Amino acid sequence: MTTDLDFAPLRTERLTLRPLRAEDAAELHRLINDWEVVRWLSRVPFPYPRELADDWIASTHRQLAEGSAWHLAIVGQDGDTEVLVGCVGLTREADSRRAELGYWVGRRFWGHGVAAEAAGRLARWGLAHLDLDRIFAHVLEENARSGAVLQRLGLKESGRAEAHFLARNGRLPVVCFEGGREDMTEFPPTAEPVVPKAEPAAGAKPMLLVAACALVDPDGRVLLARRPEGKPMAGLWEFPGGKLEAGETPEDALIRELREELGIDVSAACLAPFTFASHDAGRFHLLMPLYLCRRWEGTVTAREGQALAWVRPNKLSDYAMPPADKPLVALLRDFL
Numbered sequence: 001m002t003t004d005l006d007f008a009p010l011r012t013e014r015l016t017l018r019p020l021r022a023e024d025a026a027e028l029h030r031l032i033n034d035w036e037v038v039r040w041l042s043r044v045p046f047p048y049p050r051e052l053a054d055d056w057i058a059s060t061h062r063q064l065a066e067g068s069a070w071h072l073a074i075v076g077q078d079g080d081t082e083v084l085v086g087c088v089g090l091t092r093e094a095d096s097r098r099a100e101l102g103y104w105v106g107r108r109f110w111g112h113g114v115a116a117e118a119a120g121r122l123a124r125w126g127l128a129h130l131d132l133d134r135i136f137a138h139v140l141e142e143n144a145r146s147g148a149v150l151q152r153l154g155l156k157e158s159g160r161a162e163a164h165f166l167a168r169n170g171r172l173p174v175v176c177f178e179g180g181r182e183d184m185t186e187f188p189p190t191a192e193p194v195v196p197k198a199e200p201a202a203g204a205k206p207m208l209l210v211a212a213c214a215l216v217d218p219d220g221r222v223l224l225a226r227r228p229e230g231k232p233m234a235g236l237w238e239f240p241g242g243k244l245e246a247g248e249t250p251e252d253a254l255i256r257e258l259r260e261e262l263g264i265d266v267s268a269a270c271l272a273p274f275t276f277a278s279h280d281a282g283r284f285h286l287l288m289p290l291y292l293c294r295r296w297e298g299t300v301t302a303r304e305g306q307a308l309a310w311v312r313p314n315k316l317s318d319y320a321m322p323p324a325d326k327p328l329v330a331l332l333r334d335f336l
């Protein structure tokens with residue numbers, strides 16, 4: 001049976017990450033039944049029985065369907081032919097916002113940066129689309145090459161431990177790595193903040209002016225939008241809005257952003273100033289007025305493919321939000 005389980009393949013410059021297929025079993029077995037590959041992996045036996053490839057592929061489908069793990073085939077393209085290169089996986093830790101990253105690459109594909117390209121893509125996808133805050137992994141102490149892959153992704157060494165290695169029939173020392181969305185590299189550089197008219201004094205941080213809005217529906221629920229993959233803080237939930245463009249008032253900017261992002265028309269008279277965030281965001285200082293709006297025209301639609309959620313005020317804290325938003329959420333909860 002071939003099924004892609006409604007999982008849209010993830011692409012990188014050279015690779016595609018897609019659910020494993022029953023037909024991959026023979027090639028997967030050929031690649032992984034190799035001591036040079038298995039010796040670094042903790043949960044894989046050696047020799048690797050051919051039937052295990054079938055069983056394992058079936059188990060990855062069950063995990064994908066239940067949302068507990070995302071084990072994907074790493075495939076490349078040789079002309080018109082798809083080539084299986086290895087596997088990469090993200091496994092959710094029970095009752096936490098962490099997931100474990102793992103990968104292996106067939107020996108003949110070593111030395112081309114495949115692992116970092118695939119693992120980086122899956123880790124960033126996971127942070128953007130699943131309710132995750134941290135990615136962790138462990139590698140054998142002697143596996144410096146794999147440690148370098150994790151460092152390239154931005155994960156930091158978080159400690160030492162021991163893990164059981166099936167093919168070695170024993171416990172061996174491992175190095176643990178961990179990181180969150182702020183650590184993950186390869187984000188496109190953030191657009192330069194809009195600097196208000198007066199140049200900041202030498203050495204002062206530029207001020208970024210962002211207007212945001214809590215849309216409140218007739219049931220008293222507040223709209224949150226999820227920051228999409230590829231942007232800084234991808235996966236966090238925020239109030240719709242955006243940066244002021246040159247010459248705009250905060251109200252102008254909100255009216256424009258709400259139309260662009262959500263397809264609704266709001267009038268300045270319906271934007272009630274509520275509170276503001278003043279937050280040191282590192283490279284710049286964020287000043288963000290937050291408005292309340294209960295009346296608009298049109299139907300709220302995700303015009304930019306972003307996930308949207310209407311959230312009861314007492315549930316707002318279940319959503320991971322940028323640090324600047326935390327005090328705003330508390331005020332909003334008390335007010336609504």
Ligand SMILES: Nc1nc2c([nH]c(=O)n2[C@@H]2O[C@H](COP(=O)(O)OP(=O)(O)OP(=O)(O)O)[C@@H](O)[C@H]2O)c(=O)[nH]1
Nearest residue numbers: 191210211212231233238239240241242243322324325
């Ligand atoms: N809209 C909005 N932005 C927020 C919130 N909290 C918060 O820290 N911000 C920050 O304010 C800035 C909003 O800018 P933006 O939405 O126009 O721009 P962006 O970084 O998403 O990318 P862009 O330049 O491609 O538009 C980002 O740095 C964002 O992280 C919030 O609740 N709503």
